[in-house]
Amino acid sequence: MKPDSDLLDHLLHRRSTPPKCLASPAPDEATLQRILQAAESAPDHGGLHPWRFLVIEGEGLERLGEVFVEAMQRRDPAATEAVLERERERALRPPLIVAAIARRQPGHAKIPEIEQLLAAGTATHQVVLATEALGFGVVWLTGLRVYDEYVMQALGLAADETLIGLINIGTRTESAPTKGKKRRRAEVERWGD
Numbered sequence: 750m751k752p753d754s755d756l757l758d759h760l761l762h763r764r765s766t767p768p769k770c771l772a773s774p775a776p777d778e779a780t781l782q783r784i785l786q787a788a789e790s791a792p793d794h795g796g797l798h799p800w801r802f803l804v805i806e807g808e809g810l811e812r813l814g815e816v817f818v819e820a821m822q823r824r825d826p827a828a829t830e831a832v833l834e835r836e837r838e839r840a841l842r843p844p845l846i847v848a849a850i851a852r853r854q855p856g857h858a859k860i861p862e863i864e865q866l867l868a869a870g871t872a873t874h875q876v877v878l879a880t881e882a883l884g885f886g887v888v889w890l891t892g893l894r895v896y897d898e899y900v901m902q903a904l905g906l907a908a909d910e911t912l913i914g915l916i917n918i919g920t921r922t923e924s925a926p927t928k929g930k931k932r933r934r935a936e937v938e939r940w941g942d
């Protein structure tokens with residue numbers, strides 16, 4: 750691959766977009782496929798492919814909102830209407846959510862679980878980067894609902910799968926921040942000189 754200063758520039762200036770600043774339109778089907786394809790070049794020790802994605806749009810987001818409400822009620826039966834409504838809205842802010850799922854192979858002879866999880870996280874970040882590269886806004890979110898067993902079950906996850914993020918995607922609104930936050934200087938020391 751030739752040196753690509755645009756790619757480096759993109760990495761250095763990447764910024765997430767708050768979910769309230771993500772509006773329709775979402776990427777169309779062909780664009781979404783290109784975005785998700787970016788996951789497939791994530792580094793993956795042993796080629797276990799320990800990730801998969803669910804695309805959630807339209808009615809799916811309404812159903813996801815319901816699931817968040819039910820999960821909240823199970824976590825806190827005393828949750829107020831306002832709290833439940835906020836849970837529902839979390840699913841309805843962006844026009845598209847990609848649920849990122851990590852698959853575990855516990856006790857694998859060569860690839861420890863931490864490496865499997867790192868590969869799934871890297872694949873997910875490739876999706877984040879590809880989304881931004883194509884001009885859309887995106888943010889990787891989790892929160893209690895993502896680690897909630899009820900939510901994972903409702904999304905159809907198997908026992909060896911974990912939800913690792915809800916990638917909120919959409920078109921950046923005019924109110925979206927135009928600049929990323931100031932980045933820290935990389936924390937690096939030389940060792941062994």
Ligand SMILES: Cc1cc2nc3c(=O)[nH]c(=O)nc-3n(C[C@H](O)[C@H](O)[C@H](O)COP(=O)(O)O)c2cc1C
Nearest residue numbers: 763764765766888889890891892893913914929930
């Ligand atoms: C695994 C993971 C989970 C995250 N969960 C949340 C979250 O629930 N809420 C949140 O505000 N940011 C969350 N973030 C951070 C945002 O994705 C984002 O990085 C942050 O808003 C800072 O913006 P920046 O990416 O432009 O630096 C998470 C990031 C990762 C990698």
